[in-house]
Amino acid sequence: MVNSIFRDPPSLIAYSVVLFMFNWKLTLIIFLLAPVSALILSKIGNSLKRSSTKSQEKISDITSTLDETLGAIRVVKAFGMEDYEKKKFEKENDNYFNLLVRLTRKRALGSPISEFIGVITIVIILYFFGAEIIQGNSNMTPGAFIFYLAIFFQMMPSLKLFGQMFNSYKEGTAAAERVFGLLDTKASIVDSPNAIELKEFRSSIEFRDASFKYYKSDYILKDINLKIDKGNIIAIVGPSGAGKSTLVDLIPRFYDLTEGNLFFDGKNIKDLKIESLRRLMGIVTQETILFNDTIRNNIAYGESDISIEQITEASKAANAHKFISLIEKGYDTIIGDRGVKLSGGERQRLSIARALLKNPPILILDEATSSLDTESEILVQQAIERLMHGRTSIVIAHRLSTIQNADMIVVLEKGKIVETGTHQQLLHTRGLYKKLYDLQFRHQESIV
Numbered sequence: 001m002v003n004s005i006f007r008d009p010p011s012l013i014a015y016s017v018v019l020f021m022f023n024w025k026l027t028l029i030i031f032l033l034a035p036v037s038a039l040i041l042s043k044i045g046n047s048l049k050r051s052s053t054k055s056q057e058k059i060s061d062i063t064s065t066l067d068e069t070l071g072a073i074r075v076v077k078a079f080g081m082e083d084y085e086k087k088k089f090e091k092e093n094d095n096y097f098n099l100l101v102r103l104t105r106k107r108a109l110g111s112p113i114s115e116f117i118g119v120i121t122i123v124i125i126l127y128f129f130g131a132e133i134i135q136g137n138s139n140m141t142p143g144a145f146i147f148y149l150a151i152f153f154q155m156m157p158s159l160k161l162f163g164q165m166f167n168s169y170k171e172g173t174a175a176a177e178r179v180f181g182l183l184d185t186k187a188s189i190v191d192s193p194n195a196i197e198l199k200e201f202r203s204s205i206e207f208r209d210a211s212f213k214y215y216k217s218d219y220i221l222k223d224i225n226l227k228i229d230k231g232n233i234i235a236i237v238g239p240s241g242a243g244k245s246t247l248v249d250l251i252p253r254f255y256d257l258t259e260g261n262l263f264f265d266g267k268n269i270k271d272l273k274i275e276s277l278r279r280l281m282g283i284v285t286q287e288t289i290l291f292n293d294t295i296r297n298n299i300a301y302g303e304s305d306i307s308i309e310q311i312t313e314a315s316k317a318a319n320a321h322k323f324i325s326l327i328e329k330g331y332d333t334i335i336g337d338r339g340v341k342l343s344g345g346e347r348q349r350l351s352i353a354r355a356l357l358k359n360p361p362i363l364i365l366d367e368a369t370s371s372l373d374t375e376s377e378i379l380v381q382q383a384i385e386r387l388m389h390g391r392t393s394i395v396i397a398h399r400l401s402t403i404q405n406a407d408m409i410v411v412l413e414k415g416k417i418v419e420t421g422t423h424q425q426l427l428h429t430r431g432l433y434k435k436l437y438d439l440q441f442r443h444q445e446s447i448v
């Protein structure tokens with residue numbers, strides 16, 4: 001009702017003038033009833049507004065949870081936290097659903113009430129004036145009275161309200177169909193029926209004649225043959241878009257190979273239980289994803305009964321303890337969009353602490369490219385060296401110290417391995433590695 005008054009004032013004024021001209025007494029009575037109905041409707045409106053605000057806040061919570069979780073999907077999967085994240089999401093979703101039911105109930109109430117007021121008004125008109133006209137006591141003819149009623153009906157905004165409600169209902173069902181369609185999408189990477197548990201990592205990871213393309217893409221990796229022995233550090237280097245991230249994403253089986261095979265201790269990755277495979281891996285990515293939670297929970301992510309001593313120990317090894325202690329609430333500080341913002345180097349060190357705590361035998365590390373100041377760089381570098389110690393590490397390397405320490409450097413170009421060897425060997429070869437070294441790594445010599 002209020003809406004239409006603002007939307008079409010000219011027609012409303014015109015209708016009112018006509019009504020007054022026809023019968024000013026009757027119109028005055030109707031106009032006096034208007035504030036009463038407006039009051040009732042505004043009460044419903046206010047309560048509707050409160051519920052609507054709450055529901056908007058809730059949807060923003062859900063979006064931020066989703067955003068965090070999807071942005072951190074590698075971390076979620078690597079820590080085997082899919083069920084935990086699903087429950088977190090379901091809880092948020094349930095709350096939202098309940099709010100939405102309340103909101104819809106109020107919205108639905110708005111229309112019958114305004115209809116009811118409309119009907120009461122018509123009853124009054126018919127009762128007092130209809131009788132007068134039939135008895136011939138009024139100066140209004142029956143035809144004019146019908147015309148009067150017709151104009152009055154034109155002003156009934158509840159019809160519009162009905163239309164709006166029908167539209168929202170339609171919008172809602174369309175959106176729901178899309179959401180349910182998405183929810184019904186099956187994950188393409190699942191355990192095979194007789195998948196076996198990989199209890200430990202004993203000897204090697206091996207790509208054999210492996211090729212890969214994304215859905216509808218060209219080949220991103222072609223004929224990869226690579227053996228990674230236990231305990232070694234493998235540095236992967238190559239120009240942007242060469243396929244480095246894609247190659248390391250195949251190891252936790254985020255994607256399946258298009259052709260060829262990938263073996264863990266001689267067993268085909270497709271025959272292994274995905275959860276058992278990922279339990280053996282720690283993944284520290286460029287995005288250094290952290291959740292909107294306390295520092296403590298961010299480090300302990302995936303481990304429920306972990307003591308503060310263990311968290312402190314991991315943080316010390318990751319060079320993070322000092323800066324955490326300097327924040328007012330220490331390990332209980334909330335980070336992320338609702339709490340303290342951390343610098344790039346601090347975030348990296350927290351995700352290193354998280355990986356140290358998980359203590360996996362295999363480490364997949366995508367070294368950050370973001371430039372840190374020298375002090376922060378040294379702290380991160382030390383933390384990474386501690387993290388790699390005693391593990392099989394596959395590193396997308398951006399640090400000179402990492403490639404110098406690597407047992408093998410794999411040089412990728414356009415999806416193919418073009419060179420392998422140690423730093424010294426490859427410098428002598430004077431191939432692509434030498435060029436990359438001159439371009440990317442040499443300038444870091446001052447801080448190593």
Ligand code: ATP
Pocket residue numbers: 214215217220238239240241242243244245246247
């Ligand atoms: P950078 O050093 O810039 O991170 P990279 O060597 O890690 O690059 P990848 O991220 O593996 O390279 O990407 C290799 C190619 O695959 C790129 O051409 C990229 O556009 C493409 N690619 C990456 N992810 C997808 C995807 N999900 N779907 C389709 N193509 C993709």
